[in-house]
Amino acid sequence: MSxxxxxxxxxxxxxxxSKLHSLLPESRRRSGASRxxxxxxxxxTCSYIKSLNREVNDLSDRLSDLMATMDTNSAQAEIIRELLRS
Known part of the structure; x- marks a missing residue:
């Protein structure tokens, strides 16, 4: 099978x-070198993706902790559920 x-x-x-370079935030781009x-x-890029993944995991953990301490029928809980559905 070829x-x-x-x-x-x-x-x-x-x-x-070039497109990939433009997707990195300014702080990750090498200044001084044209390319x-x-x-x-x-x-x-790999390093940046790993840091984004860590940030997502941290935010997810924080959200889980917040939801665990919140009354599930409260207006705040409903707002959070709506945001997560978006």
Missing amino acids: SRRSRISEEEINELI ASAAKLLKE
Whole structure:
């Protein structure tokens, strides 16, 4: 069974790297260098995604703690449920 893989041109790779770079927050971008290497950019992106994941987990834990101490029939609980449905 042979599978055909479409090749991505160097120009497409450069465009994707540029788009990825633009998605990183300013604090994660390397200043001074007009363009970071693809490997460094990928490492920075992985690091940023891991930090976002930690933040999501922390916020989820905090929300769970808040919901555990709240009356489930309260107006605040209903607001939180509506926000989570959005």
